Amino acid sequence: MTIKQLSIFIENKSGTLINVLDLLSKAGIQIIASTIADTKDYGIYRILCDNPAQAYIILKESGINVQLSDVIALSIDDAPGRAAAAIKQISDAGVSILYLYSFLWKSKGVLVFRTDQSEKAKETIMLNKMNFLTEEDFR
Amino acid sequence: MDDKSPYLHPQYETLSREELNKLQLERLQATVKHCMNSAFYKARFEEAGLKPEDIKSLDDIRKIPFTTKQDLRETYPFGMASVPLRQCVRLHSSSGTTGNPTVILHTQKDLDEWANAIARCLWMVGLRPDDVFQNSSGYGMFTGGLGFQYGAERLGALTVPAAAGNSLRQIKFIKDFGTTAIHAVPSYVTRLYEVMQETGVDPRKDTKLKVLAIGAEPHSEEQRKRIEQMLGVKAYNSFGMSEMCGPGVAFECQEQNGLHFWEDYYIVEIVDPETLEPVPDGEIGELVLTTLNREAMPLLRYRTRDLTRVLGRTCPCGRNHVRLDRMRGRSDDMMVLRGVNIFPIQIEKILMQFKELANNYLITLTTDDDNDNMTVEVELEELFTDDFQRLLALEKDIKRRLKDEILLTPHVKLVPKGTLPVSEGKAVRVIDKRKVYQ
Numbered sequence: 001m002t003i004k005q006l007s008i009f010i011e012n013k014s015g016t017l018i019n020v021l022d023l024l025s026k027a028g029i030q031i032i033a034s035t036i037a038d039t040k041d042y043g044i045y046r047i048l049c050d051n052p053a054q055a056y057i058i059l060k061e062s063g064i065n066v067q068l069s070d071v072i073a074l075s076i077d078d079a080p081g082r083a084a085a086a087i088k089q090i091s092d093a094g095v096s097i098l099y100l101y102s103f104l105w106k107s108k109g110v111l112v113f114r115t116d117q118s119e120k121a122k123e124t125i126m127l128n129k130m131n132f133l134t135e136e137d138f139r
Numbered sequence: 140m141d142d143k144s145p146y147l148h149p150q151y152e153t154l155s156r157e158e159l160n161k162l163q164l165e166r167l168q169a170t171v172k173h174c175m176n177s178a179f180y181k182a183r184f185e186e187a188g189l190k191p192e193d194i195k196s197l198d199d200i201r202k203i204p205f206t207t208k209q210d211l212r213e214t215y216p217f218g219m220a221s222v223p224l225r226q227c228v229r230l231h232s233s234s235g236t237t238g239n240p241t242v243i244l245h246t247q248k249d250l251d252e253w254a255n256a257i258a259r260c261l262w263m264v265g266l267r268p269d270d271v272f273q274n275s276s277g278y279g280m281f282t283g284g285l286g287f288q289y290g291a292e293r294l295g296a297l298t299v300p301a302a303a304g305n306s307l308r309q310i311k312f313i314k315d316f317g318t319t320a321i322h323a324v325p326s327y328v329t330r331l332y333e334v335m336q337e338t339g340v341d342p343r344k345d346t347k348l349k350v351l352a353i354g355a356e357p358h359s360e361e362q363r364k365r366i367e368q369m370l371g372v373k374a375y376n377s378f379g380m381s382e383m384c385g386p387g388v389a390f391e392c393q394e395q396n397g398l399h400f401w402e403d404y405y406i407v408e409i410v411d412p413e414t415l416e417p418v419p420d421g422e423i424g425e426l427v428l429t430t431l432n433r434e435a436m437p438l439l440r441y442r443t444r445d446l447t448r449v450l451g452r453t454c455p456c457g458r459n460h461v462r463l464d465r466m467r468g469r470s471d472d473m474m475v476l477r478g479v480n481i482f483p484i485q486i487e488k489i490l491m492q493f494k495e496l497a498n499n500y501l502i503t504l505t506t507d508d509d510n511d512n513m514t515v516e517v518e519l520e521e522l523f524t525d526d527f528q529r530l531l532a533l534e535k536d537i538k539r540r541l542k543d544e545i546l547l548t549p550h551v552k553l554v555p556k557g558t559l560p561v562s563e564g565k566a567v568r569v570i571d572k573r574k575v576y577q
């Protein structure tokens with residue numbers, strides 16, 4: 001149920017993002033969605049792409065601090081209140097969310113989140129018959 | 140000398156402080172006079188408006204300008220000699236990472252005195268002519284090779300120039316020749332022990348080893364203890380530097396309470412590296428040495444850049460030659476922040492304890508709102524999480540451990556691998572951007 005996301009440790013400096021994006025585009029890797037979270041000094045750049053395993057190797061070999069993290073991507077109808085409802089179901093089940101972001105993809109909403117309680121999250125998703133995406137969906 | 144005597148040179152080793160000082164003044168005056176044969180020192184004295192006759196007491200040494208490594212480089216190769224080259228019989232050179240190497244010249248008398256000094260050190264830690272001394276140190280230009288070779292021979296020990304490397308052969312020699320003493324760098328001793336273990340040799344049962352002379356590499360008291368336990372021997376610290384011949388400058392006695400610097404050979408000063416004023420006994424400062432019986436190339440007030448402190452001027456062993464602590468680092472590297480002396484090595488030691496961190500780090504000193512601050516940037520080895528909380532927790536943990544070590548709380552900044560500058564050769568570890576108040 002989880003999919004692989006690239007997490008990249010970056011400096012808060014111009015140019016560092018370009019370097020990562022350059023490496024990926026040269027390898028023909030398509031970015032589906034990306035988001036940056038940062039503090040004063042550094043940030044973590046999170047990327048969903050069509051080939052995370054290959055992207056990981058490319059970045060790693062270029063000496064970049066990168067990790068493959070397991071996240072869950074839920075597909076929801078692009079309508080008001082749907083995202084809020086999904087998040088409520090998950091948090092009501094007692095699953096704590098480390099971070100969350102969303103984007104539009106093929107006219108559906110995608111809600112991506114990371115939790116340390118993935119078993120519990122999976123149960124909740126199955127019980128509530130929520131739609132989740134797999135890596136296949138992004139290829 | 141009678142084997143039972145604890146001293147090889149009792150006439151020098153057991154001098155009282157007064158006698159030592161008297162001898163030192165005589166030798167200093169003679170050395171200064173002799174230095175006027177060197178183009179370098181002649182010019183130095185003229186510049187300073189100083190004459191050899193102005194040195195009337197030991198305190199007058201402070202009138203003499205310091206000699207630095209840079210001076211040795213600039214006078215490379217023979218510009219500092221105080222005798223014609225014809226009288227020199229040996230040259231040792233140490234390669235520098237930057238600029239010219241340095242050269243030290245020796246007359247036959249210099250080599251004899253050097254051998255005497257090392258023989259004295261080895262006798263002090265219990266070696267006698269019955270001993271078999273294996274010198275597992277590099278030979279060639281490295282002074283630990285020939286220095287110990289001649290010194291151990293002078294003492295009368297059967298001396299094996301095993302040189303460094305080939306551990307299996309070293310162990311075979313130790314067993315076959317009944318080696319009782321070894322000179323080596325501490326890391327090589329550890330290596331020898333590992334090979335002994337791999338080949339089923341028990342140093343306590345299968346060898347006659349009893350004494351180790353270790354030096355040339357900084358090592359902690361813990362490392363010495365470990366070596367002593369591994370091999371079932373006594374390990375003594377040896378101090379030397381190529382500019383002062385090499386080994387034989389100072390050595391630990393059997394009390395193992397600091398290094399006795401031979402004051403009939405050297406005048407020892409400990410000065411504040413910033414002000415160059417003497418520091419009181421017990422306080423850390425830079426070691427400055429003046430040679431007292433060198434012919435070919437005497438050095439006056441040579442700034443060694445090594446940091447240490449005086450531990451005492453008497454010793455239960457009966458020698459009154461000053462005892463110094465093991466070297467604490469290099470004065471070039473010392474930072475003074477809010478009145479606290481800090482060495483990069485202290486910070487490095489802490490950072491290396493975190494497996495999450497890479498080897499590269501950078502210390503930056505800044506003045507913010509009239510306060511001096513330190514920022515330690517360190518590269519992350521692996522991104523082990525994508526959770527900010529855990530990165531922040533790591534930073535906090537590093538900060539806390541650094542504070543315990545340096546007594547100040549630095550800013551700690553994790554940076555991605557490969558972002559800190561890497562320089563050719565020696566890495567730049569400290570950048571000082573502080574405002575200097577006049």
Ligand SMILES: [Zn+2]
Pocket residue numbers: 392393394399454455456457458
């Ligand atoms: Zn002693």
